[in-house]
Structure formats: C-alpha cells, structure tokens
Amino acid sequence: MSKSNEVVEALAKIFDADTGIYQQRGFQRRIGFGSRPALVHIDLANAWTRPGHAFSCDEMDVIIPSVQRLNEAGRAKGVPIVYTTTAYTNTEGKNGDTGLWRFKIPVELLHVDDPAVQIDDRIAPVPDDLVIVKKRASGFHGTNLSSHLNAHGVDTVILTGVTMAGCVRHTCEDAIAEGFRPIVVREAVGDRVPGVVEWNLFDIDAKFGDVEPLERVLAYLDEIAPFTSRAEVA
Amino acid sequence: MSKSNEVVEALAKIFDADTGIYQQRGFQRRIGFGSRPALVHIDLANAWTRPGHAFSCDEMDVIIPSVQRLNEAGRAKGVPIVYTTTAYTNTEGKNGDTGLWRFKIPVELLHVDDPAVQIDDRIAPVPDDLVIVKKRASGFHGTNLSSHLNAHGVDTVILTGVTMAGCVRHTCEDAIAEGFRPIVVREAVGDRVPGVVEWNLFDIDAKFGDVEPLERVLAYLDEIAPFTSRAEVA
Amino acid sequence: MSKSNEVVEALAKIFDADTGIYQQRGFQRRIGFGSRPALVHIDLANAWTRPGHAFSCDEMDVIIPSVQRLNEAGRAKGVPIVYTTTAYTNTEGKNGDTGLWRFKIPVELLHVDDPAVQIDDRIAPVPDDLVIVKKRASGFHGTNLSSHLNAHGVDTVILTGVTMAGCVRHTCEDAIAEGFRPIVVREAVGDRVPGVVEWNLFDIDAKFGDVEPLERVLAYLDEIAPFTSRAEVA
Amino acid sequence: MSKSNEVVEALAKIFDADTGIYQQRGFQRRIGFGSRPALVHIDLANAWTRPGHAFSCDEMDVIIPSVQRLNEAGRAKGVPIVYTTTAYTNTEGKNGDTGLWRFKIPVELLHVDDPAVQIDDRIAPVPDDLVIVKKRASGFHGTNLSSHLNAHGVDTVILTGVTMAGCVRHTCEDAIAEGFRPIVVREAVGDRVPGVVEWNLFDIDAKFGDVEPLERVLAYLDEIAPFTSRAEVA
Numbered sequence: 001m002s003k004s005n006e007v008v009e010a011l012a013k014i015f016d017a018d019t020g021i022y023q024q025r026g027f028q029r030r031i032g033f034g035s036r037p038a039l040v041h042i043d044l045a046n047a048w049t050r051p052g053h054a055f056s057c058d059e060m061d062v063i064i065p066s067v068q069r070l071n072e073a074g075r076a077k078g079v080p081i082v083y084t085t086t087a088y089t090n091t092e093g094k095n096g097d098t099g100l101w102r103f104k105i106p107v108e109l110l111h112v113d114d115p116a117v118q119i120d121d122r123i124a125p126v127p128d129d130l131v132i133v134k135k136r137a138s139g140f141h142g143t144n145l146s147s148h149l150n151a152h153g154v155d156t157v158i159l160t161g162v163t164m165a166g167c168v169r170h171t172c173e174d175a176i177a178e179g180f181r182p183i184v185v186r187e188a189v190g191d192r193v194p195g196v197v198e199w200n201l202f203d204i205d206a207k208f209g210d211v212e213p214l215e216r217v218l219a220y221l222d223e224i225a226p227f228t229s230r231a232e233v234a
Numbered sequence: 235m236s237k238s239n240e241v242v243e244a245l246a247k248i249f250d251a252d253t254g255i256y257q258q259r260g261f262q263r264r265i266g267f268g269s270r271p272a273l274v275h276i277d278l279a280n281a282w283t284r285p286g287h288a289f290s291c292d293e294m295d296v297i298i299p300s301v302q303r304l305n306e307a308g309r310a311k312g313v314p315i316v317y318t319t320t321a322y323t324n325t326e327g328k329n330g331d332t333g334l335w336r337f338k339i340p341v342e343l344l345h346v347d348d349p350a351v352q353i354d355d356r357i358a359p360v361p362d363d364l365v366i367v368k369k370r371a372s373g374f375h376g377t378n379l380s381s382h383l384n385a386h387g388v389d390t391v392i393l394t395g396v397t398m399a400g401c402v403r404h405t406c407e408d409a410i411a412e413g414f415r416p417i418v419v420r421e422a423v424g425d426r427v428p429g430v431v432e433w434n435l436f437d438i439d440a441k442f443g444d445v446e447p448l449e450r451v452l453a454y455l456d457e458i459a460p461f462t463s464r465a466e467v468a
Numbered sequence: 469m470s471k472s473n474e475v476v477e478a479l480a481k482i483f484d485a486d487t488g489i490y491q492q493r494g495f496q497r498r499i500g501f502g503s504r505p506a507l508v509h510i511d512l513a514n515a516w517t518r519p520g521h522a523f524s525c526d527e528m529d530v531i532i533p534s535v536q537r538l539n540e541a542g543r544a545k546g547v548p549i550v551y552t553t554t555a556y557t558n559t560e561g562k563n564g565d566t567g568l569w570r571f572k573i574p575v576e577l578l579h580v581d582d583p584a585v586q587i588d589d590r591i592a593p594v595p596d597d598l599v600i601v602k603k604r605a606s607g608f609h610g611t612n613l614s615s616h617l618n619a620h621g622v623d624t625v626i627l628t629g630v631t632m633a634g635c636v637r638h639t640c641e642d643a644i645a646e647g648f649r650p651i652v653v654r655e656a657v658g659d660r661v662p663g664v665v666e667w668n669l670f671d672i673d674a675k676f677g678d679v680e681p682l683e684r685v686l687a688y689l690d691e692i693a694p695f696t697s698r699a700e701v702a
Numbered sequence: 703m704s705k706s707n708e709v710v711e712a713l714a715k716i717f718d719a720d721t722g723i724y725q726q727r728g729f730q731r732r733i734g735f736g737s738r739p740a741l742v743h744i745d746l747a748n749a750w751t752r753p754g755h756a757f758s759c760d761e762m763d764v765i766i767p768s769v770q771r772l773n774e775a776g777r778a779k780g781v782p783i784v785y786t787t788t789a790y791t792n793t794e795g796k797n798g799d800t801g802l803w804r805f806k807i808p809v810e811l812l813h814v815d816d817p818a819v820q821i822d823d824r825i826a827p828v829p830d831d832l833v834i835v836k837k838r839a840s841g842f843h844g845t846n847l848s849s850h851l852n853a854h855g856v857d858t859v860i861l862t863g864v865t866m867a868g869c870v871r872h873t874c875e876d877a878i879a880e881g882f883r884p885i886v887v888r889e890a891v892g893d894r895v896p897g898v899v900e901w902n903l904f905d906i907d908a909k910f911g912d913v914e915p916l917e918r919v920l921a922y923l924d925e926i927a928p929f930t931s932r933a934e935v936a
Contacts, residue, residue: 010244017241018427025288025426026340034698054259080797093830094931095782097846099853100410104441106260128795135846136411137442142846144799144837150618150647151801155698165437170411173404176334177370179618192259193252199433203399207338208371229796230502230623268932314563327596328697329548331612333619362561369612378565378603378610384852384881385567389932413852463562464736464857478712486895493756493894494808522727568878572909574728604879605910633905638875644802645838645872660727661720667901671867675806676839 007194015202028206031181033220034155036227038080039070040175042139042161042168044123045085047109047116049162054106057162059190066188066214067123067160073221080152080227081129084139086110086167087117097135138170146178153230156181158217159209160188165196172209182209185217241428249436262440265415267454268389270461272314273304274409276373276395276402278357279319281343281350283396288340291396293424300422300448301357301394307455314386314461315363318373320344320401321351331369339400371401374408383414387464390415392451393443394422399430406443416443419451475662483670496674499649501688502623504695506548507538508643510607510629510636512591513553515577515584517630522574525630527658534656534682535591535628541689548620548695549597552607554578554635555585565603573634606638614646621698624649626685627677628656633664640677650677653685709896717904730908733883735922736857738929740782741772742877744841744863744870746825747787749811749818751864756808759864761892768890768916769825769862775923782854782929783831786841788812788869789819799837840872848880855932858883860919861911862890867898874911884911887919 022028044067047055057063074081090096091108098107110117112133125131132143139145149157157180161168168189175182184204191197205211256262278301281289291297308315324330325342332341344351346367359365366377373379383391391414395402402423409416418438425431439445490496512535515523525531542549558564559576566575578585580601593599600611607613617625625648629636636657643650652672659665673679724730746769749757759765776783792798793810800809812819814835827833834845841847851859859882863870870891877884886906893899907913 007248010248014241014244014429018429021427026343027338029336029338031334031337078796090830090832094780095830095832095854097832097850099413099846099849100265100415102263103265103415104261104263104410104443109260128792128797130792130797130799136849137407138411141408141411142844142849144801144844146614146618147645147647147801147838147844148799150614152647152797153621153623155621166441169437170404170407173371173407174375176338177372177375177404177615179333179615179620181334181337193255195248195252195433196437199429200437203403203430203434207400209338312562324596324598328546329596329598329620331598331616333612333615362558362563364558364563364565370615376610376612376615378567380848380852381567381604381610381879381881382565384848386563386881387855387857389855411849413849413854475716478716482709482712482897486897489895494811495806497804497806499802499805567881568733568883570731571733571883572729572731572878572911577728605875606879609876609879634909637905638872638879641839641872641875642843644806645840645843647801649802649805661723663716663720663901664905667897668905671871671898671902675868677806 004194008198011195011198022206031210033183034181035224036154037156037158037224038082038149038154039074039158039160040139040171041067041083041123042159042171043084043086044161045117045119049120053116054109057190057192063160063188063190064120064122066185069214069218070158070160070185070188070221071123073218077221077224078227080149080154082132082145082148083119083125083129084132084134085117085119086135087112087133088135099135101136137167138174139167140171140174140178149180151230154180156183158183158185160185162189163191164189164200165191169200169204172204176208183217184209184211185214186211187214238428242432245429245432256440265444267417268415269458270388271390271392271458272316272383272388273308273392273394274373274405275301275317275357276393276405277318277320278395279351279353283354287350288343291424291426297394297422297424298354298356300419303448303452304392304394304419304422304455305357307452311455311458312461314383314388316366316379316382317353317359317363318366318368319351319353320369321346321367322369333369335370372404372408373401374405374412380412385464388414390417392417392419394419396423397425398423398434399425403434403438406438410442417451418443418445419448420445421448472662476666479663479666490674499678501651502649503692504622505624505626505692506550506617506622507542507626507628508607508639509535509551509591510627510639511552511554512629513585513587517588521584522577525658525660531628531656531658532588532590534653537682537686538626538628538653538656538689539591541686545689545692546695548617548622549593550600550613550616551587551593551597552600552602553585553587554603555580555601556603567603569604605635606642607635608639608642608646617648619698622648624651626651626653628653630657631659632657632668633659637668637672640672644676651685652677652679653682654679655682706896710900713897713900724908733912735885736883737926738856739858739860739926740784740851740856741776741860741862742841742873743769743785743825744861744873745786745788746863747819747821751822755818756811759892759894765862765890765892766822766824768887771916771920772860772862772887772890773825775920779923779926780929782851782856783827784834784847784850785821785827785831786834786836787819787821788837789814789835790837801837803838839869840876841869842873842876842880851882853932856882858885860885860887862887864891865893866891866902867893871902871906874906878910885919886911886913887916888913889916
C-alpha cells in the first residue's frame with residue numbers, strides 16, 4: 001500500500017467517527033445549488049500549476065482537465081467566470097503590499113510582473129472573464145469579488161483551484177458568509193502536502209459548503225437556464 | 235491505547251511528512267508577537283462551553299482556566315478584550331438573519347434571547363470589554379471587530395475559543411488578512427469532534443498564525459508595557 | 469421670503485448650472501428599480517426623530533408618515549425591512565467601541581441601553597424585520613447588512629431616514645458599491661441643518677442612486693410581484 | 703463679481719447658519735493628527751487631471767503642485783504613499799466589472815489599458831508607492847487599502863484628489879469608519895462642477911474628518927518622526 005493510501009485510510013477512520021457526531025448534532029447539511037452560479041477558480045496560475053516553484057501543487061493532471069470541462073459547460077450557459085491569482089507590486093520595499101503574510105509563507109516570490117503569477121494558459125481566461133489579483137488568501141478579502149457577483153445576481157459559487165488548506169478554504173468560508181452557496185468541485189481542488197485536501201474538504205462539507213463530484217456539477221450546469229444579464233436598467 | 239491517542243498518532247505522522255515539505259518550500263515561518271495585543275475569545279458562550287447542546291464542545295476543563303489566566307494577565311496590562319458569540323434575532327421568519335448558514339449547521343438553535351448564547355459566566359466580560367454578536371463564522375465578518383482593533387492601534391490578536399474547524403480558524407485567517415498578527419493559544423482552543431483541533435492548528439501554524447503554548451503567551455503579556463489608549467486627540 | 473426658501477433658491481441656481489455640466493458629461497443617469505427590493509430605514513430612533521436631543525432632526529411630520537406608508541406597501545409584498553440605529557456598549561471606558569467617531573460628533577450620547585437609540589414606536593419594527601445596531605455612519609460598515617440582503621437575493625435598496633449629510637449618504641454610496649440599486653425616497657429623508665438635504669440629494673442623484681418621490685416608490689411597491697423567499701434548498 | 707464667487711458667497715451664508723447649530727449640538731469637533739500618517743491620493747490620473755475627458759476636473763494648477771509638495775515632505779519621512787485610480791478590465795461584455803455604477807456615471811470610459819487611467823506623470827508614483835486600481839468610489843471598497851495601512855501601523859490618512867462629491871468623500875467616510883484619522887488637504891482636492899467642493903468639505907469637517915490647509919499639513923509632516931517600518935518579526 002502506498003504512503004498516500006495510508007494517509008487517506010487513517011483519515012477516513014477519523015472522518016467516520018466525526019461524521020457520526022456531526023450527523024447526530026444536525027451538522028453536515030446540504031446547501032444545494034441555486035439558479036445563478038458563477039465559476040471561481042482560485043490561484044490556478046503557473047506558480048501553483050507548474051512544477052518547480054515553492055508554490056507548486058500536485059494533481060494538475062486531474063485539476064486542469066476538470067476546470068477545462070467546467071469552463072466549457074459554464075461558457076455554454078454564459079455564467080460569469082472569475083479567476084484569482086495572488087501577486088504583489090512591491091515585494092521588497094519597506095512599504096510593500098504583502099501585508100503580514102510574508103511572515104508565514106513565501107509571498108515575496110509572487111511579483112505581479114512575473115509570468116509565474118499569470119493564469120495557466122491551458123485554462124486561459126477569455127475577455128469576458130474577470131481576473132482578480134488578490135493579496136490575501138480569500139478571493140473575497142480586499143477585492144471586488146463579492147460586489148461583482150452581487151451586481152450580476154449570482155447566488156452560487158462553484159469553487160476550484162488551490163490550495164485547499166489555504167486560499168480555497170478561506171474563499172469558501174467567505175462565500176457562505178457573504179450569502180453565496182459554495183460548491184467545491186472534488187476533482188478540481190488540490191494542494192502540495194498529503195492529507196490537507198482531505199481534511200479541509202471534510203471540514204467544509206460539514207460546515208461551509210457542499211463538496212460535489214465533477215460529474216454532478218457538470219450535469220447541473222447542463223440543466224440550468226442560460227445566465228441572463230442583470231445589467232439592464234429597469 | 236485510547237482511540238483519541240490513535241487519532242493523534244495517525245495525524246502526527248502526516249504532519250511530520252507535511253512539515254518536511256513546508257520547511258523546504260519556505261512555509262511555516264514565525265509571525266511573532268507585536269507590541270499592542272488584544273485578546274479575542276471566540277464563542278465561549280454556554281451553547282458551546284456547557285454540555286447538552288448541539289454546539290457543545292470538549293476540553294472545557296482546560297480551555298476555561300486558560301482563558302481565565304489570559305484575562306487576568308491581559309487586564310493587568312489594560313489590553314482590549316473582545317468576546318464573540320453567534321446569535322440571531324430571527325431564526326424562524328422568512329426574512330431571517332441566519333443567512334445561508336442554516337443550510338449547513340443548526341444555527342436556528344441560537345436565538346439572541348436564549349441564555350445559551352450568553353458568554354459563560356466563569357469568564358464573564360467586564361464593562362470595559364466588548365461583546366460582539368456575530369452572524370457568521372469569522373469574528374471579523376459583518377462586525378466592527380477590525381475597525382475596533384484598528385481604532386485602538388492593536389497589532390496582535392491572541393485567539394482562544396471554539397470551534398477550531400469553524401469560527402476560530404476563519405477568524406484567524408481574517409486576522410492576518412486584515413493586518414493583525416494572529417497568535418492561537420494551544421490550550422485555549424477546542425472543538426466537538428476528534429482530530430479537527432489538530433489539523434486546523436497544523437494548517438494555521440503553516441500559513442496563517444503562530445500556535446503558541448499558554449505559558450509563552452502569559453509570559454509575553456507579563457513582559458509587555460501597559461496598553462496605552464490611542465483615544466486621545468493629538 | 470423665509471430664510472429656508474432663500475437657501476433652497478440659492479442652491480437651486482447652483483444645481484442648475486451643475487446639471488448642465490453633468491448632463492453634457494454623461495452623469496446623472498437613471499439606475500432604475502430592480503425586482504427584489506428591501507426597505508432600509510436609517511437611524512429613525514428617538515434620538516433623531518424626537519426633539520430635545522443633540523441628534524434630533526427636522527421634518528419628522530413628513531418623514532414618519534412616509535415611512536409608515538412605505539412599510540405598509542412593503543409588508544403587503546413581503547419585502548425585507550431593515551432598520552438601523554447607532555449605539556455603543558462602552559461610551560466611557562478606555563477600550564470603548566465608538567472608534568474615532570467621538571472625535572468628530574457626540575456619539576458618546578448614544579448608549580445601547582438608552583431608550584433614545586430605540587426605533588421610534590410610530591414606525592416600530594415587527595418580529596420579521598431586522599434591526600441592526602451599527603457603530604459607524606454607513607448601515608453597511610461593520611454590519612451584516614450586505615450579506616443579509618445578498619442571502620435574500622435583494623437587488624434594490626429603498627432608503628429612508630437621517631441624516632442625509634451623514635448616515636443616509638454613506639449608506640447609499642456603499643449600497644451601489646456593493647451591487648444594490650439605491651433608491652432614496654425624497655420625502656422620507658432629513659437632517660438637522662439647512663441645505664444639507666438638498667446638496668446631498670443632488671450629489672447622490674448625480675452619481676450614486678436615484679432620488680425618487682414617495683408616490684413613485686409606493687406605486688413601484690404596489691406593482692411588483694410578492695417577494696418570494698430564497699431561503700429554500702434547491 | 704464672478705459667478706463662482708456668487709456660489710461661494712451663497713454657500714458661505716448657509717454654512718454660517720449650519721455651523722451655529724452644529725457647534726451648539728457638539729458636532730464639528732477636531733480629530734487631529736496621529737503619529738503614523740499615510741498619503742492617499744484619489745484618482746489623480748489623466749482622465750481626471752487633464753482637460754478633454756468626461757471625468758476632467760478643475761483647479762489642477764493648484765492641486766498638482768500641492769500633491770508634489772506633500773509627496774516631497776512625506777517621502778522625506780518615509781511615510782507610505784498610496785495612489786488610486788478607477789479602471790475596469792471589461793467595460794463592454796455582459797459579465798463586466800463596472801458593477802451597477804455605469805447606470806449612474808460613464809465608467810465605461812475607464813478601461814484599464816487606456817493611458818487615461820494612469821496616474822498623472824507630474825506626480826508619478828515611485829516603486830515604493832502603492833497604486834490601487836479600484837472599481838468603486840471609495841478607495842477602501844473592494845480593495846486592500848485598509849489592510850495595507852493596518853499592516854503598516856498607519857493611524858492617519860491624509861487625503862487629496864478628486865472628486866470631492868464622489869471618490870474623495872466616500873474614501874474619507876470609510877477612513878474614519880475603519881479607524882483612521884482623516885485629514886483632507888484643502889488645496890489638494892477638487893471636482894468638476896461649482897459648489898460641490900465647498901459643501902462636501904463642509905459636511906466632512908462637520909462629521910468625518912478635519913479639513914486642513916496645505917501649509918499646516920506640510921508643517922505636520924516636517925515635525926513628525928521618520929516612519930519606521932512595522933515589517934519586522936518580533
């Protein structure tokens with residue numbers, strides 16, 4: 001048995017015990033899909049999707065094709081698509097814009113002019129998509145994401161990307177807090193160390209959003225009505 | 235060996251492997267203490283601190299005394315102390331204020347008039363403390379916490395309370411995002427299911443804040459200068 | 469001619485000249501009504517609606533009946549109704565919650581336990597309404613207002629209350645920023661010094677929201693479909 | 703007497719009457735300067751500072767030199783300097799990022815690739831400055847401004863720029879709400895229609911921040927201690 005399988009099995013036992021308690025207490029409910037979704041892809045830029053960078057993540061051979069299929073299904077219905085990346089204009093100076101985060105993780109490696117922070121061209125944005133350059137973990141924090149989705153009448157946020165233990169989780173927590181239904185696509189999220197994908201998906205599904213398989217999310221996107229613009233004066 | 239020990243041991247193995255990767259990549263740095271801390275106690279109200287409620291948490295025989303000692307040390311230096319609780323004014327009506335969170339967890343049980351949502355009287359607030367009634371997981375989301383701390387010139391947020399997999403984690407993530415140094419007190423945080431305290435502390439220490447033992451935080455509070463008020467016109 | 473009329477006439481001349489420039493430049497557009505409104509009543513508590521307080525405002529003989537009619541029309545359609553008041557739990561202590569605002573205006577007079585900060589009983593909230601105790605000028609700042617409206621799928625914010633030069637204006641600016649269509653009801657807003665209602669309505673109508681007469685807003689509320697709850701799992 | 707003088711005189715009479723009431727009620731207090739200021743320049747980009755654009759503003763022969771002097775004094779002390787501009791990546795498409803603001807003002811003219819939205823090169827940013835591309839009126843809304851200033855321990859926001867009836871006012875209201883002391887530099891703010899500079903400065907000075915002459919702000923910057931970085935681990 002591989003090491004990775006051992007981790008998954010050890011965690012599965014813990015999740016089983018926890019699920020018993022959660023179910024008894026009334027947690028782990030289903031939030032469900034709304035009718036006006038947006039796709040939000042977290043930090044699928046080269047520093048995370050390609051090997052050799054401090055931020056590189058695993059499982060891109062599954063994540064990238066999953067995002068491609070979600071984008072295809074979403075674009076067919078005209079749903080808003082948002083990408084985030086994390087990048088800074090001043091990673092060296094004394095009045096830099098990394099905030100306090102550089103005291104925990106190597107954000108000084110993410111300069112806005114570095115191709116590493118550009119969205120992976122296998123899932124390149126089209127002009128109608130929005131690319132948000134965020135400074136913190138959550139796609140909502142210090143960005144126009146919430147007001148953008150709100151202005152377009154979005155009620156559901158379909159989340160993909162990396163990392164589960166960082167930016168995807170914080171974005172998911174903020175999404176439900178802001179009033180959006182978070183759906184995390186199981187095959188389309190990842191991280192760079194063993195175990196953290198599993199336990200963060202477990203926590204999220206218990207409390208913050210629904211973790212759903214790719215095929216279920218694709219079926220949902222196929223079923224919904226085309227996304228009509230709210231961008232008209234009454 | 236008890237079941238709980240098994241969980242801790244299984245997780246410890248995973249954390250060891252992950253730590254190797256994180257250290258190599260430049261994560262798990264120390265953020266350190268600033269000079270103007272506040273104590274922020276998350277959801278230490280009866281529904282969480284007493285048995286018999288859907289929200290009841292474990293380890294209160296350690297958590298409550300830890301918070302008492304932190305408050306004593308903090309009050310000796312005049313540092314701001316903030317408590318949060320989670321409660322709603324309209325848990326039944328169609329225009330209720332639980333947002334979408336009731337589709338995941340039983341927040342309908344947390345009415346603002348129920349003694350269950352009052353802060354545990356073993357760690358009762360004094361008039362100079364601030365009690366925030368929040369609606370979402372993070373103590374910062376939809377509250378005046380950030381502007382309160384900012385107005386008082388706070389630079390460090392010492393976090394306690396419950397739950398690690400929910401409100402404490404989300405608050406910690408927001409704290410560093412807002413520009414405060416988060417310090418999570420190891421003995422003063424808890425949850426209601428096995429494992430989640432450990433893995434959430436692991437994620438936080440890797441990326442969002444420093445997890446520190448109680449004695450170290452008490453020593454820090456003993457060492458710092460008294461908290462001088464910023465509430466004076468220049 | 470009364471002094472008040474003089475003020476109005478002097479301002480009218482300025483507004484005419486400004487309107488010429490704004491129209492030529494493409495400002496002063498109409499944002500229009502959406503289909504899912506909420507009523508948001510700013511600071512119509514006794515300190516503002518009754519005489520004898522530092523915060524007392526004028527024109528309550530027009531404002532209060534206007535709000536009564538709006539509430540009647542809104543309740544007939546089940547639209548969410550939100551009231552704000554401004555109040556503090558710690559107006560004296562060194563770690564008080566007034567922030568820096570007490571260095572500009574007498575917020576130390578607004579203690580949360582004082583009947584002065586309760587909503588005027590001529591327009592008393594019913595249990596299904598939300599009452600937000602805010603600390604700052606905007607109803608959105610440091611409150612759950614945005615996530616509350618967003619969770620209920622609101623797209624239009626109908627604003628009333630006081631003061632135009634303070635809390636109503638800041639709330640209106642935040643409303644459009646958050647992605648809601650702001651409609652300010654001409655007869656239902658006021659202030660405590662001459663001129664400021666007029667010039668703030670002028671600025672708002674030019675840039676942030678539509679200023680509409682009461683009868684138009686009542687007609688809109690009569691015409692719209694009943695407000696269906698978004699509070700159901702898909 | 704010129705038309706502009708007539709406007710100023712008519713307004714001065716109103717302000718005098720209002721001031722009497724405000725003073726009696728305890729408004730119009732002084733917030734004063736703190737010890738760690740930042741300079742925040744609102745929308746001093748070509749579309750606003752140069753003639754011929756729908757957003758062009760007046761008085762640039764006074765505003766630009768004032769900002770130059772403030773920058774010189776601020777840089778001598780190492781205080782953080784932040785510029786904002788307002789620009790969009792998708793001003794045409796159905797999922798555009800202008801939010802609802804295009805229903806009030808011609809934001810569709812402000813594409814992020816247009817030189818019109820670049821900061822005026824007479825007051826060009828240096829690498830250590832932060833340039834924020836905002837989408838809404840306030841420099842704080844949907845941006846990292848608050849967390850940036852907070853991370854650097856800033857307590858005072860010195861405001862310049864345009865327009866007084868729009869972005870400068872909203873930024874000032876948010877600044878005090880967030881816990882920063884707002885100082886608006888009288889000679890360094892402007893707008894594009896008569897009267898609005900005067901009445902918005904009047905409202906701000908009464909309730910949200912101190913309006914100060916340039917020379918007083920320059921003297922303050924000369925007197926303060928150099929801005930020491932908070933960007934060090936304890």
